[in-house]
Ligand SMILES: [Fe+2]
């Protein structure tokens with residue numbers, strides 16, 4: 001520990017004693033603040049950053065014990081070591097001092113070497129104590145930040161910049177904070193080799209970011225893909241670090257004057273936390289590193305989730321295409337049924353997750369058709385009873401093909417129940433009302449609308465208005481009692497959007513929601 005960075009408050013009612021202490025401490029590089037008035041101590045410790053107090057005991061208006069107790073009772077100041085300087089040396093007086101919270105004693109008249117040794121020892125202890133507190137504070141902070149982020153994590157709505165801003169907020173010094181944090185954080189991220197740089201600062205507990213018009217990556221030697229490097233430097237060391245160019249660039253743009261800092265370098269993200277209120281340590285570097293790593297981990301998690309979702313959609317589409325191989329009438333039917341089902345679910349006020357799921361999983365409603373004999377599917381002319389029995393097995397086949405995986409529970413329910421009817425007249429099981437899962441009821445209506453509208457080998461295409469009338473009023477095949485009244489009402493409310501969706505998805509070019 002180097003002297004010169006510590007401020008010592010000396011409290012004594014006799015000016016001559018203060019002068020002696022000042023003469024001992026100032027030449028050793030300590031900054032000395034003196035007061036003869038013990039009542040001022042509270043104000044001084046609140047306003048200044050005091051590292052140690054040398055406190056006289058016998059003072060007329062307020063004795064040293066009381067002053068010490070006030071300091072030690074206040075959570076903001078209790079970590080400041082207090083050395084009592086006293087002519088009293090009885091056991092009782094010592095006990096009284098210990099009870100008041102004094103950390104050490106020096107007997108008057110004092111030996112200056114003894115005073116200096118005590119000061120050095122206590123400052124060292126305070127520094128260790130501060131670091132421990134800071135460490136504890138950081139661990140708590142990192143844990144709750146991680147928890148918060150995971151709570152709100154959504155791969156679909158993941159915005160890397162928001163997470164980075166959250167990290168910076170954890171790192172930056174807010175007004176009123178202690179000196180353990182930096183005043184400025186600069187972050188660079190890359191997207192397809194284009195770097196963007198932002199400078200973050202805090203004022204009045206708000207975070208401000210400014211986009212920098214600099215290409216800082218040009219003056220950095222970045223590690224290879226998959227690697228990262230953390231460096232830190234203190235005053236006077238900047239010139240010797242690999243960050244010299246960076247600091248020169250920042251300073252030449254008059255952005256700031258760099259005293260100390262930490263840098264995290266990786267091929268996709270760089271972060272610099274600059275100008276801490278004290279020397280930075282390897283410990284500060286690991287705090288920055290773990291925060292940045294958390295955000296990079298979330299970014300990679302989000303990418304992986306999206307990639308998996310994409311692969312899943314692709315697989316569903318492949319299965320659907322395979323199931324349509326023998327069906328000449330299919331066109332965009334399954335895609336439209338997915339879209340209509342999502343529209344109905346949205347109109348019914350279902351959650352975004354449900355809407356998204358039904359959009360994808362409804363597309364598998366007819367996969368069971370792939371087990372219906374080809375000669376029936378391709379039969380010209382009227383189907384006989386046996387043909388109809390075979391076709392009516394497709395819900396059971398579909399459920400078997402989709403299988404029991406929980407991720408496809410909705411698809412399985414849909415395949416199995418999309419031909420069930422609210423009034424119990426459907427197949428394969430003749431389920432009634434709410435015995436039919438809601439997803440099956442929704443897809444039942446979506447499928448009916450699309451089948452009515454679309455031209456088949458045995459029937460022409462029908463207009464939107466006619467299809468709506470058929471569903472709402474009924475004909476020889478379809479009756480309003482087939483449908484859940486709530487879903488029927490939602491269909492009526494969304495009818496205009498059904499017409500638009502049908503027009504948009506009519507051609508078998510496909511479209512993603
Ligand atoms: Fe079907």
Ligand SMILES: [Fe+2]
Pocket residue numbers: 333337365366447
């Ligand atoms: Fe269908």
